[in-house]
Amino acid sequence: MKDGLNHDGKDFVKRKPLFSFLASDLNHKNSEIEPGLKKGRQIFRKFNQSSLSFFEFFSLGQLSTFKISPFFLSLLILILVFFPSCQSKKSNTTEIIVAGSTSVQPFADKWSELFMEKRPGVVVNVQGGGSSAGIMAVKTGAAHIGMSSRELKEDEQDLHQFEVARDGLAIIVHPSNPVEDLTIEQVKGIFSGDITNWKTLNGRDKAITVVVREEGSGTRGAFQEMVMGKTRISKRAIVQDSNGTVREIVSRDPNSIGFISLGLVNEKVKAISLNGVRPTEENILKKQYRLVRPFLFLTREEPTGLAKEFIIFVLSDEIQSLLPKEGLIAVKKVG
Amino acid sequence: MVSKSSNKLEKSDKLIKLSLLMIALSAVSVLAIITIFIFEQGLPIMFKYGLKHFLLGQDWYPSEKSFGLLPMIIGSLMVTFGALIIGVPLGLASAIFLTEFSSRRVARFLKPVIELLAGIPSVVYGFIGLMFLVPFIREKFGGPGLSVLAASVILGIMILPTVISITIDSIRAVPDSYREGSIALGATKWQTVKMVVLPAARSGIIAGIILGMGRAIGETMAVIMVAGNAADIPGSLLAPVRTLTSNIALEMAYASGEHREALFATGVILFVIIMILNTVANMTSARQRKRGSGR
Numbered sequence A: 001m002k003d004g005l006n007h008d009g010k011d012f013v014k015r016k017p018l019f020s021f022l023a024s025d026l027n028h029k030n031s032e033i034e035p036g037l038k039k040g041r042q043i044f045r046k047f048n049q050s051s052l053s054f055f056e057f058f059s060l061g062q063l064s065t066f067k068i069s070p071f072f073l074s075l076l077i078l079i080l081v082f083f084p085s086c087q088s089k090k091s092n093t094t095e096i097i098v099a100g101s102t103s104v105q106p107f108a109d110k111w112s113e114l115f116m117e118k119r120p121g122v123v124v125n126v127q128g129g130g131s132s133a134g135i136m137a138v139k140t141g142a143a144h145i146g147m148s149s150r151e152l153k154e155d156e157q158d159l160h161q162f163e164v165a166r167d168g169l170a171i172i173v174h175p176s177n178p179v180e181d182l183t184i185e186q187v188k189g190i191f192s193g194d195i196t197n198w199k200t201l202n203g204r205d206k207a208i209t210v211v212v213r214e215e216g217s218g219t220r221g222a223f224q225e226m227v228m229g230k231t232r233i234s235k236r237a238i239v240q241d242s243n244g245t246v247r248e249i250v251s252r253d254p255n256s257i258g259f260i261s262l263g264l265v266n267e268k269v270k271a272i273s274l275n276g277v278r279p280t281e282e283n284i285l286k287k288q289y290r291l292v293r294p295f296l297f298l299t300r301e302e303p304t305g306l307a308k309e310f311i312i313f314v315l316s317d318e319i320q321s322l323l324p325k326e327g328l329i330a331v332k333k334v335g
Numbered sequence B: 001m002v003s004k005s006s007n008k009l010e011k012s013d014k015l016i017k018l019s020l021l022m023i024a025l026s027a028v029s030v031l032a033i034i035t036i037f038i039f040e041q042g043l044p045i046m047f048k049y050g051l052k053h054f055l056l057g058q059d060w061y062p063s064e065k066s067f068g069l070l071p072m073i074i075g076s077l078m079v080t081f082g083a084l085i086i087g088v089p090l091g092l093a094s095a096i097f098l099t100e101f102s103s104r105r106v107a108r109f110l111k112p113v114i115e116l117l118a119g120i121p122s123v124v125y126g127f128i129g130l131m132f133l134v135p136f137i138r139e140k141f142g143g144p145g146l147s148v149l150a151a152s153v154i155l156g157i158m159i160l161p162t163v164i165s166i167t168i169d170s171i172r173a174v175p176d177s178y179r180e181g182s183i184a185l186g187a188t189k190w191q192t193v194k195m196v197v198l199p200a201a202r203s204g205i206i207a208g209i210i211l212g213m214g215r216a217i218g219e220t221m222a223v224i225m226v227a228g229n230a231a232d233i234p235g236s237l238l239a240p241v242r243t244l245t246s247n248i249a250l251e252m253a254y255a256s257g258e259h260r261e262a263l264f265a266t267g268v269i270l271f272v273i274i275m276i277l278n279t280v281a282n283m284t285s286a287r288q289r290k291r292g293s294g295r
Helices: A020-027 A035-049 A052-058 A072-084 A104-120 A132-141 A184-192 A218-228 A242-253 A281-285 A303-317 B001-048 B051-056 B070-101 B103-118 B122-141 B147-172 B176-184 B189-200 B204-219 B221-227 B245-249 B257-294
Strands: A094-100 A121-130 A144-147 A161-175 A209-213 A238-240 A256-261 A291-300
Touching: A094 A104, A094 A281, A094 A303, A104 A121, A104 A303, A104 B122, A121 A132, A121 A281, A121 A303, A132 A144, A132 A291, A144 A303, A161 A242, A161 A303, A184 A209, A184 A218, A184 A291, A209 A218, A209 A242, A218 A256, A238 A242, A242 A256, A242 B122, A291 A303, B001 B051, B051 B070, B051 B257, B070 B103, B070 B147, B070 B189, B070 B204, B070 B221, B070 B245, B070 B257, B103 B147, B122 B147, B122 B221, B147 B204, B147 B221, B176 B189, B204 B257, B221 B245, B245 B257
Parallel strands: A094 A121, A094 A144, A209 A238, A209 A256
Antiparallel strands: A144 A291, A161 A256, A161 A291
């Protein structure tokens, strides 16, 4: 929707469902929700999930104050008769809350949708908040499953962790760029705006065009954390709002440099090696390529019931085989 | 019998009046709701950090609680005025040609074609800009190509249909007797246009420019694609720029907490800027009209 440039359908990260901001807004209000809010949230969730429930939304009496024409009324009745499944979810809902990293969130949203398709009557409620918030939430029991896109610290090791995917970052340049290898320090210098010409890096005598992601994006957050540390990314950098558009711009501008998810690198751009290590799946599995982060699912105790089912589902071949298409790297079962 | 039916008619008349009033009010209330919503979401954070922080701060690093919007404010104004500089002369010239100089057949063909421009989705403008204009600027003028210039050119083209069709309407509204009188006095066709027709049509032309300006400052999609979106005050026409609208659209997807509120604050500032521009423009056009009728 937002970028017409993603040719490959890997952009579902960006494609938040309609009204998702409303749903997430309501989601922030933790698990102790007044019934009304909860109902509202469910309505919005359903509203998001299928276009059919659109009609259910209208059938809930929001519009009852308006005069409804007989035609519309009969249409409504028809819909209610022919789509009874829309109504069934209301009673006796089983729900798990999955909360944490905003980088994992869009993927988890997708997984939960697939899971709920398989298990009608079950609600997997995915919330953001960040890795640390997710870890806290699962520790205090506010969430059944926590999501983290960083390794656990020492005092967090008492949680049960399941690595569900890995996300690699590639530093990309135009294929014609003679520069093949950079050190982390050089990359840091480029993105902070200290190094402004390719000549200093044994390249052409051309100004560097730096392309980054927007504030708040998980990819930018990961890059900031793993490469920049406390140093700011230069504000002169060009900002794009998806991996696809960053790649598109780098593939067209011979003097540009950017970073995208490793799974999205294609032949139109060149992923450079860092400290001599090429960004390949092999090097990631050998833990030699540095710009990798795990996507972790966390539980307080040995997972049971629905939480266990969901984790098993995400680790199943069905989901794991989808990961490369989404720009992630699949993992073997951990824990 | 007769009085009964007329009574009935009166009743239905009243009903229609009432329902039309309701519909009209609902349109206005949508505006009210939007205004209240944006201000309610955006104002708290503006007061928390202070207006000065938002309006004069030059650093936009929401993750570090730095919400300076000055680069975006300047960016929006630069891009909008750039669009006007490109779009208005082109638009006026086309409108004058189509109404005063071209044959009726040419005008009948060209006007719908120009209006078709308005129907092209903005993402298509952005895409074409990214494919052709941006590489062109990069190769001919240097810099990254994604720039103030690219955004201004694209927006200048996008406001053309608005400027042209409203200008055409207002030029056509000038009575023929004005033209005849001018020509009878010995003026040439161009002198007539310049000294009689355009001044008479001035308020309509200004209205067209205002609408074009509104479109330019509000346009988001095409600008995001060609402007580069760097949150920095552009040092030249070839530097990337971020507008207020693109600031919101770019970052809304993942923003939460104060970052999200700061984006609403961006909306508040955009709202106020548009109000100021509209008011100033309306006032000037009203004054023009007054002076015009006074003469």
